[in-house]
Amino acid sequence: MTFSVILTLLLLLKKMPIPKSLYEQVRQRAQYRCEYCHYPELLSTAPLSIDHLQPQSLGGTDNLDNLALACRRCNERRYNFTVGIDPDTGKETPLFNPRQQIWAEHFMWTFDGLCIIGKTPTGRATCERLDLNDERRGEKFIQKSRQRWVEIGLHPPEDDPQE
Numbered sequence: 001m002t003f004s005v006i007l008t009l010l011l012l013l014k015k016m017p018i019p020k021s022l023y024e025q026v027r028q029r030a031q032y033r034c035e036y037c038h039y040p041e042l043l044s045t046a047p048l049s050i051d052h053l054q055p056q057s058l059g060g061t062d063n064l065d066n067l068a069l070a071c072r073r074c075n076e077r078r079y080n081f082t083v084g085i086d087p088d089t090g091k092e093t094p095l096f097n098p099r100q101q102i103w104a105e106h107f108m109w110t111f112d113g114l115c116i117i118g119k120t121p122t123g124r125a126t127c128e129r130l131d132l133n134d135e136r137r138g139e140k141f142i143q144k145s146r147q148r149w150v151e152i153g154l155h156p157p158e159d160d161p162q163e
Ligand SMILES: [Zn+2]
Pocket: 034, 035, 036, 037, 038, 039, 070, 071, 072, 073, 074, 075
């Protein structure tokens, strides 16, 4: 096989979608919500997407240990970042890794359920990098949405810590 044929095959392999059974495992493990902002899939018009913790562009695989369920917002904002800046110290810090860390240890909800607060350097850096509360967006769209979900009793998730 020539180099170009091998390269083409590799590119084709890279574009292969995640097998459905693997995707279902990821969704179930995540309890059908985004593993970063805890957005529930049942409020979405489409199933949530797969996020590669170690990005594919940096050699990350499709192994279950490297996959997380993420909403489109978090997936796009995390892009291929694995670190962020803790706004309290200005230091570079690894982003939250749902395969190695527990959400409730790094984050909690404000008393009104509208915002996620980072409790640790990783929590704060992740809030900032993924803009989990739309602080950088003028409209703060996500906070308005969460307000509606609170009103109909779908938010915040019962087992999440809150102020
Ligand atoms: Zn999310």
